[in-house]
Amino acid sequence: MRPDAREVGGPVRVAVLGAGVVGSQVVRLLLEHGNELAARIGAPLELAGVAVRRPNRHPDVPAALLTTDAAALVARPDVDVVVEVIGGLEPTRELLLTALRRGAAVVTANKALLAEHGPELYEAADAAGADLYFEAAVAGAIPLIRPIRESLAGDRISRIMGIVNGTTNFILSAMSQQGVGYGEALAEATRLGYAEADPTADVDGFDAAAKAAILASIGFHTRVGADQVHREGIAGVTAADIRAAREIGCVVKLLAICERVSVGGGEAVSARVHPVMLPVAHPLAGVDGAYNAVYVEAESAGRLMFYGPGAGGAPTASAVLGDLVAVARNRLVGGRGPGESAHADLPVQPMGEVPARYHVSLDVDDRSGVLAAVAGAFAAAGVSISDVRQMGRGTDAQLVAVTHTAPDAVLATTVAQLGELPAVHRVTSVMRVMGELR
Numbered sequence: 274m275r276p277d278a279r280e281v282g283g284p285v286r287v288a289v290l291g292a293g294v295v296g297s298q299v300v301r302l303l304l305e306h307g308n309e310l311a312a313r314i315g316a317p318l319e320l321a322g323v324a325v326r327r328p329n330r331h332p333d334v335p336a337a338l339l340t341t342d343a344a345a346l347v348a349r350p351d352v353d354v355v356v357e358v359i360g361g362l363e364p365t366r367e368l369l370l371t372a373l374r375r376g377a378a379v380v381t382a383n384k385a386l387l388a389e390h391g392p393e394l395y396e397a398a399d400a401a402g403a404d405l406y407f408e409a410a411v412a413g414a415i416p417l418i419r420p421i422r423e424s425l426a427g428d429r430i431s432r433i434m435g436i437v438n439g440t441t442n443f444i445l446s447a448m449s450q451q452g453v454g455y456g457e458a459l460a461e462a463t464r465l466g467y468a469e470a471d472p473t474a475d476v477d478g479f480d481a482a483a484k485a486a487i488l489a490s491i492g493f494h495t496r497v498g499a500d501q502v503h504r505e506g507i508a509g510v511t512a513a514d515i516r517a518a519r520e521i522g523c524v525v526k527l528l529a530i531c532e533r534v535s536v537g538g539g540e541a542v543s544a545r546v547h548p549v550m551l552p553v554a555h556p557l558a559g560v561d562g563a564y565n566a567v568y569v570e571a572e573s574a575g576r577l578m579f580y581g582p583g584a585g586g587a588p589t590a591s592a593v594l595g596d597l598v599a600v601a602r603n604r605l606v607g608g609r610g611p612g613e614s615a616h617a618d619l620p621v622q623p624m625g626e627v628p629a630r631y632h633v634s635l636d637v638d639d640r641s642g643v644l645a646a647v648a649g650a651f652a653a654a655g656v657s658i659s660d661v662r663q664m665g666r667g668t669d670a671q672l673v674a675v676t677h678t679a680p681d682a683v684l685a686t687t688v689a690q691l692g693e694l695p696a697v698h699r700v701t702s703v704m705r706v707m708g709e710l711r
């Protein structure tokens with residue numbers, strides 16, 4: 274049940290859970306822009322409480338609002354909206370279920386929670402007629418969730434593809450443009466507030482996979498969990514990979530790709546996250562630092578591109594505040610925003626079936642017959658090569674091959690077999706390639 278209907282124009286009371294990088298900015302904006310927000314909503318937003326772990330670390334939050342008891346705060350009947358910016362799966366799942374079950378609206382930036390427990394949260398929201406908004410959970414400040422759930426609700430989306438993790442994009446940009454080392458770039462991304470509390474979530478691709486799960490779910494009206502997204506991070510991307518990409522006119526980017534695909538006369542969803550070599554002329558190749566950019570392709574709309582800051586306290590707080598205004602407006606008119614839409618219920622395509630092109634660099638013997646042996650291994654697997662180059666380096670040589678499209682599993686097996694050839698010393702770089710190479 275919703276809390277008691279409020280008198281029109283009465284305050285909308287907001288509880289904020291967590292006052293870290295994002296939460297502290299949410300509280301600041303609420304306190305600094307209160308009058309303007311009230312004018313836009315038609316009622317004041319009143320900060321009812323801020324749950325934190327260590328109250329003495331938050332001098333900018335009025336002391337009377339601070340509490341260490343988040344469970345008591347979300348259960349308070351006078352709280353209309355709960356903003357969750359703690360992160361992680363627990364106790365956030367339990368806290369948000371408590372809020373939703375008593376009819377409070379929820380605004381969250383927590384993609385990990387949504388990708389893992391989205392259906393349970395949606396069900397609780399539906400049962401109570403409460404709002405569940407999460408614009409900040411994907412691509413930070415960029416309006417993307419609302420455009421997909423609302424503006425494109427009348428269209429048929431075929432593809433959502435882009436850079437959705439600011440930390441890894443920051444690291445890859447620093448490595449390729451300034452020659453900064455991986456560890457140093459990660460430390461700087463953490464210092465700037467881009468990285469997750471545990472940055473392995475960023476570098477191992479978990480964060481991008483959670484975002485891909487959310488995008489695939491709302492884009493294709495199908496429940497896609499984080500465990501159904503193929504995930505490869507950037508921890509294995511080396512300076513040699515970045516050099517190899519540069520040699521063929523490419524940059525390395527970590528992409529999330531969600532597609533509606535045809536499988537055996539029916540439709541399925543493919544959702545995957547992995548590094549790719551992208552030609553420098555590709556629009557996503559120029560997206561640097563903590564910026565994100567996402568293409569959405571829809572049957573009638575055509576190709577749309579969304580670009581902007583994908584991480585950071587203030588940009589993410591902007592998305593949270595936008596949701597807060599939306600749910601407050603809904604509340605005042607007694608309405609509700611979109612709930613879960615999972616009617617299509619499409620199967621998820623296994624990664625092994627996804628068509629891909631690979632760029633493979635090998636250290637090989639510099640002698641005749643090696644190229645033929647390598648080409649023979651590709652041919653035996655039915656994989657055709659679009660480009661091959663061999664560069665002598667004294668006693669050994671570097672051999673680079675770019676394949677035509679083949680099923681991902683076939684390519685992966687072929688590369689493993691190449692590594693077994695006597696003439697191959699080492700497989701130095703393997704990466705998927707996208708777009709037209711020069």
Ligand SMILES: NC(=O)C1=CN([C@@H]2O[C@H](COP(=O)(O)OP(=O)(O)OC[C@H]3O[C@@H](n4cnc5c(N)ncnc54)[C@H](O)[C@@H]3O)[C@@H](O)[C@H]2O)C=CC1
Pocket residue numbers: 290291292293294295296324325326327341343357358359360361364382383384385409410413466467468469470583584585586589
């Ligand atoms: N930092 C960013 O650029 C973005 C973050 N997000 C998401 O926003 C959420 C918050 O991220 P950040 O602010 O960066 O994290 P953070 O680690 O800076 O802040 C989280 C805060 O919650 C507090 N906290 C932990 N458990 C608590 C509890 N039980 N009760 C009260 N407070 C508790 C922590 O002490 C910390 O201050 C995460 O879900 C993250 O994935 C989303 C988009 C961008």
Ligand SMILES: N[C@@H](CC=O)C(=O)O
Pocket residue numbers: 410411412413437438439440441467468469475480583584585
């Ligand atoms: N750690 C995330 C924060 C925003 O979602 C990122 O780097 O993108």
Ligand code: NA
Pocket residue numbers: 408409410411412413414415416417418592
């Ligand atoms: Na967003």
